[in-house]
Amino acid sequence: MKEKYSIGVDLGGTKVKIGIVNEQGRIVQKVSVDTFAEKGPDKVIAQIKEGINLLLKTNKKKIHGIGIGSPGTVSAKKGTVEDPPNLPGWKKVHLGKIIQKEFALPTFVENDANAAAIGELIYGAGKAHQSFIMITLGTGVGGGIIYKGKLFKGEFGGAGEIGHITIDYNGPKCKCGSYGCLETYLGNKYVIKNVSEKLKKNKSSLLHKLISNNPKGLNPKIIHDASLLGDEFSIKIIEELGEYLGYGLASVVNLLDIRTIIIGGGVAGFGRPLFASVKKTLKSRVLIPMRKNIKVIRAELKNNAGIKGASSLVLYE
16 A cells, blocks of 8 residues: 655745655654745745655655645634734735645645644654644644543634633734733744843843843843853743743643643743743642642654644545
């Protein structure tokens, strides 16, 4: 029996990552192209097409379909993407129909964090758990809910937008239009902006040396590196981010009574200080009977969760 292959597209605010994946979840080939999100939906879609074409030019395997994980509210049935906060100019885009027409392959679209959750369920840290909450920390903050082995989509397909839970009604304005969303504290750009401001008052931090006193050099990896070198300022920043995430997740756990949390995405690379802070905050905020079973786990698929999850929309549809 011939092995089946599909294309998984992980559409992010900064990069579009695309891969050819087999049934076992092995990525046999992948590419990454810039999203150019600020140039609007036509340019972003052109980038997706370019990335897929790059793979198809050198690939001789039979592709059974294309799966796309996209930010925003997604109608999987219609293949539409609506108002993704980190993709300016997108109102309602028929992404599935456009890509299917271009490549004459069955195309399935799902929210990116939902796709990552499916990837972890089938291939990663979620294999041992029938129910869990998936958090992706990157340009934005995404969420996916797996309940009894199935993705919970809500009534209209928009469930799981954990990044847009309000943790401070007087907080900073979010790109979604609301205020004090979890994403305004944990999204990549927000984190860097916040750290840059606080760093001005922390002259002794190792970060100054690591970025050669140039704030444009700040990124999550450098903050993590400084924390590993014992920089108290960086450790405190990471623990603070864990607290914010714990505040938001406590509401989700109390609402859903799902007690396993899987955290992925670039910011998850902060490692132990972040995870310990999330778990500590969660345990102090959820209802007492729920505290004993709280698990906070690192995603296993790392940067490949989106590609593998998106590809599984085809193979496991």
